[in-house]
Amino acid sequence: MAEGIDLFEAIDTQRAIRYFRPDPVPDELITRLLQAAIKGPSGGIRQGWGFIVIRDPEIRRKIGDLYRTGSTFEIRPDMTAQERRVYTAAQHLEDHMDEVPVLILACIQAVPGATVSGGSIFPAVQNILLAARGLGLGSALTTRQTRFEAEIKSMLDIPEDVMTAALLPVGFPADGSRYGPTRRRPLEEVAFSDRWGRGWQDDTSA
Numbered sequence: 001m002a003e004g005i006d007l008f009e010a011i012d013t014q015r016a017i018r019y020f021r022p023d024p025v026p027d028e029l030i031t032r033l034l035q036a037a038i039k040g041p042s043g044g045i046r047q048g049w050g051f052i053v054i055r056d057p058e059i060r061r062k063i064g065d066l067y068r069t070g071s072t073f074e075i076r077p078d079m080t081a082q083e084r085r086v087y088t089a090a091q092h093l094e095d096h097m098d099e100v101p102v103l104i105l106a107c108i109q110a111v112p113g114a115t116v117s118g119g120s121i122f123p124a125v126q127n128i129l130l131a132a133r134g135l136g137l138g139s140a141l142t143t144r145q146t147r148f149e150a151e152i153k154s155m156l157d158i159p160e161d162v163m164t165a166a167l168l169p170v171g172f173p174a175d176g177s178r179y180g181p182t183r184r185r186p187l188e189e190v191a192f193s194d195r196w197g198r199g200w201q202d203d204t205s206a
């Protein structure tokens with residue numbers, strides 16, 4: 001199995017990969033991703049999750065057909081270059097979803113009355129993304145499978161009380177598709193000290 005990389009290197013460079021090589025992904029790597037997923041936290045440690053590893057070409061073709069018939073991303077002239085790149089890549093992914101070697105559909109049992117069932121599945125999803133980065137695989141968090149929720153649930157025998165949370169394409173990054181560093185709003189803008197708006201102060205840098 002591929003050696004992992006440093007945790008913080010993985011966090012700093014994990015980025016959405018949407019272009020993949022067609023090469024198959026060894027099962028042992030997929031197992032490692034799933035093992036990472038189930039280490040995630042869940043409300044009341046309910047673990048009402050389910051992860052469907054989709055490799056069957058026929059099922060992938062049907063899913064690809066759903067994406068091809070769905071709405072496309074709108075790329076508007078007022079978008080920044082970064083937004084345009086993201087939407088172009090996201091559209092490419094949706095147009096080629098069936099060519100991605102592995103799709104992992106992360107699902108969660110909907111708990112009546114629970115505020116956000118998503119809170120109990122997205123930590124597991126993030127673990128998959130980080131583990132993929134660590135193993136030299138690419139992936140991206142996508143959620144637009146919800147447009148075809150009923151069709152996908154019926155196609156994959158997903159129980160009534162379980163909802164799909166994210167569809168993760170998994171494969172080796174295509175040539176020219178690189179990991180981060182990712183670009184984000186600076187810490188000073190989004191992290192506060194004691195009160196909203198009071199920029200985070202790191203005592204060690206004073």
Ligand SMILES: Cc1cc2nc3c(=O)[nH]c(=O)nc-3n(C[C@H](O)[C@H](O)[C@H](O)COP(=O)(O)O)c2cc1C
Pocket residue numbers: 014015016017018086089090091093140141142143144182183
């Ligand atoms: C809730 C959520 C939904 C997302 N849905 C999609 C999606 O449907 N398709 C897609 O390509 N990326 C999707 N993304 C990925 C974001 O576009 C991505 O995290 C963002 O562009 C940052 O990319 P980077 O990590 O490569 O910098 C989603 C991310 C989140 C958190």
